[in-house]
Amino acid sequence: xxxxxxxxxxxPTATDVIxxxxxxDTWGIHxxxxxxxxxxxxxxxxxxxxxxxxxxxxxxxMELQLxxxxxxxxxxEANRKxxxxxxxxxxxxxxxxxxxxxxxxxxxxxxFRGKPQQLHSxxxxxxxxxxxxxxxxxxxxxxxxxxxxxETDDDEVHPIAEIYNNVADKKGVDVTFLVxxxxxxxxxxxxxxxxxx
Numbered sequence: 638x639x640x641x642x643x644x645x646x647x648x649p650t651a652t653d654v655i656x657x658x659x660x661x662d663t664w665g666i667h668x669x670x671x672x673x674x675x676x677x678x679x680x681x682x683x684x685x686x687x688x689x690x691x692x693x694x695x696x697x698x699m700e701l702q703l704x705x706x707x708x709x710x711x712x713x714e715a716n717r718k719x720x721x722x723x724x725x726x727x728x729x730x731x732x733x734x735x736x737x738x739x740x741x742x743x744x745x746x747x748x749f750r751g752k753p754q755q756l757h758s759x760x761x762x763x764x765x766x767x768x769x770x771x772x773x774x775x776x777x778x779x780x781x782x783x784x785x786x787x788e789t790d791d792d793e794v795h796p797i798a799e800i801y802n803n804v805a806d807k808k809g810v811d812v813t814f815l816v817x818x819x820x821x822x823x824x825x826x827x828x829x830x831x832x833x834x
Contacts, residue, residue, distance in 0.1 A: 638813075638816045638817055638820055639653045639655050639831070639833055640653060640654050640655070640787075640797045640801055640816060640819075641654075641656075641787070641797075641816075641819045641820065641823050641831055642654055642655070642656040642657065642787070642788055642789050642797040643657055643745070643747075643767050643786040643787060643788045643819075643822075643823070643826075644657055644659065644663075644688065644721055644745075644747045644767055644786075644789075644790055645657065645658055645659065645788060645789045645790060645791075645797075646658070646659050646791045647789070647791070648661070649797070651796065651797075651798070652833070653798075654797055654798075655823075655832070656797075657685070657827075659687075659688055662683065662684045662685075663683055663684055663685045663686065663687050663688070663721055664677075664678055664680060664683050665686045665687040665689035665720075665721065666705050666709060667688055667689060667723060668690050668691050668692040668695075668702045668706065668723060669692060669695055670696070671697050671701050671702045671705040671706075672696075672697040672701060680712070680718060683718060684718070684719075684827045684829070685713075685720065685721050685745075685827065686712050686713040686718045686719070686720050686721070687721025687722060687723075687745075687747075688721045688723045688747060689706055689709040689720070689721070689722065689723065690706055690722040690723040690724045691703065691706055691723075691724050691725070691727035691730055691731060692723060692725040692726070693725060693726035694725050694726055695725070699727070699730070703734075706734070707738075710738060710740060713740065713742045714740055714741060717742060718742060719742050719743045719744065719745065719827065720740070720742060721745050721747055722744055722746050722747060723748070724746060728751075728755055728758065728759075731746075732759075732762055735762050735764075736762070743765060744763075744764050744765070745764065745765040745766075745767050745786060745826065746764050746765070746766050746767065747767040747786075747788060747790065748767065748769055748788065748790050749767060749768055749772065749773075750771060750773055751773060751776060752773055752775070752776060753773070753775050753776050753779050755776075756773075756776040756779060756780060757779075760780070760781070760784060764784070765785075765786055765826060766780050766785060766786065767786035768785065768786070768800075768804065769787075769788050769790050769792055769795075769800065770789070770794070770795035770799075770800050770803070771792075774807060777804065777808070778807055778808060782808070782815075782818045782822075783818075783821075784822075785804075785818070785822065786822060786826075787800055787801060787804055787819060788800075801815055801819075
């Protein structure tokens with residue numbers, strides 16, 4: 638079973654990796670570009686909407702980011718595509734939106750580096766949590782495998798296989814078991830079989 642990279646900005650060179658490449662396999666308006674007019678493409682071949690979300694440290698006003706993010710959530714629901722979320726210093730707004738909108742499609746918080754308290758809030762709201770090479774070790778250890786995802790994001794230093802080995806070691810599981818667990822999460826989140834391309 639190949640390694641699954643749930644969110645990356647780089648097409649992998651390794652032949653044993655299934656990568657969900659931002660912009661190729663997903664489409665969304667990043668909060669940094671919430672003030673950019675982006676026509677919605679045909680989404681039939683996209684695995685997910687995103688990355689999209691909220692960033693209190695960068696980008697246009699939070700009011701505009703919230704407006705654009707609401708549109709992305711509506712696209713996710715209308716097209717029955719899961720959501721890949723970028724969220725920086727806006728967790729309360731994110732959780733509030735989820736409570737308000739009751740989305741049917743699953744949401745992934747990508748690149749999670751938060752503390753266990755934040756993790757518990759996200760898990761209680763039924764989020765999937767994606768971890769990269771940089772993460773809070775305690776949060777990683779506390780995250781149940783059925784909600785865990787693994788990614789490289791824009792990291793070109795740590796290959797996905799290395800991150801899998803690191804995660805398996807910290808969680809005390811066999812790498813093969815972790816790979817198989819991630820395949821199950823892929824099937825549930827994207828409603829597709831993971832296939833090498």
